[in-house]
Amino acid sequence: MLPTNATPLEKRLARVNAAAEVLNVPIIRQLWSVDDCPTEFLPYLAWSYALRVWDADWSDQIKRARIRSSIEVHKRKGTAKSVRDVVESFGGDLALREAHQMDPPGTPFTFQITMTVGSSLPQTAAFQNEILAAVDDTKPARSQYNLIAGVGFDTSVGVLAAVHAITYRRLNLPG
Template sequence: MTSLLPPNSTAAEIALEQALLVRVDLSRVAALKNPFACQADVLPFLGWELAISHWDTTWTVAEKRAAVAGAVAFHKRKGTRAAVEEVLARFHPLLSVVEWWQMDPVGVPHTFEVRAPALEIGAEFLTAETAESIIRDVAAAKPLRSHFDFVQSLEAQATLFMAAGGLAGGTHRADYQAQHDASRDWSLVLQTEIGEPVLTEDGLDYLETH
């Protein structure tokens, strides 16, 4: 191909022109950001770029692709109860969130518990390593101002009495109590988008649905 450079072009300019004339296949570059089209060894870098806090190297390739594809949407939900529940569902469907106003007795505002029913979730699943992973991922997804305990609970079938042992971060807590809060029906209390009860104007009670 005839050069478009003038006769007094430098060697560097001529070399640059020749490099630009090389036909380079860039089709694979377009796929690097596509989690469903990129090579599997690229996925960890995409996970790092998207700040996926719950990345697990033992996942299958399909699971890694799904995590990358859903990362942006998950970041939009972070800091909400829904994000915490989504994290728990990845570990076990019976893990649940109990917020401070749902506790018996009512707990400290802006705290919650992650509860694992001991009868349904056996010790073979809930190892120390798994508990640490749950705590780590919940800490990354929860509202910034909230604090939580990880509690393995034993609930009676016919009553609301409960015995529980808890783990908050790396500190072990064992609480045993039998109390029954019949003061109100908490299912009737209005809640905000992040699951907290709505106070009345005077701040002395909670708004209810009727």
């Protein structure tokens, strides 16, 4: 309700506000929830959580996992745990050995990463480079690392595999 002496600017603002009431915008609580946030708003949620590595082509599951882990990663940034958390947020597995854990001991401020990316994830160089960019952003700035990368396959041992293992075992028994 505008007064009769409303200015043209006030009338235009009233029209804009009336149109804005029709917009379908989720409630704020839903936008800030990683699990409830609509997919189209995930990049903005990731930005608010200070994620530097982001790709619109990732699956919804990877995007949500990256956002979900970001607070813990930021709390422990520069530690081995934060590097592990980053790789796990992409759906990969990681074994990390620091210089003092290697045999023989490695150069100070170095570590070795053995990273396995599951077969259900993208097996592209671009995806692995995104993981490494996130590791570079999380690791201690002074540290360098060596990478051993692999692909993990999700398999199950069935009856046929058990029979083959038993047959192989029997063939190797002394006569």
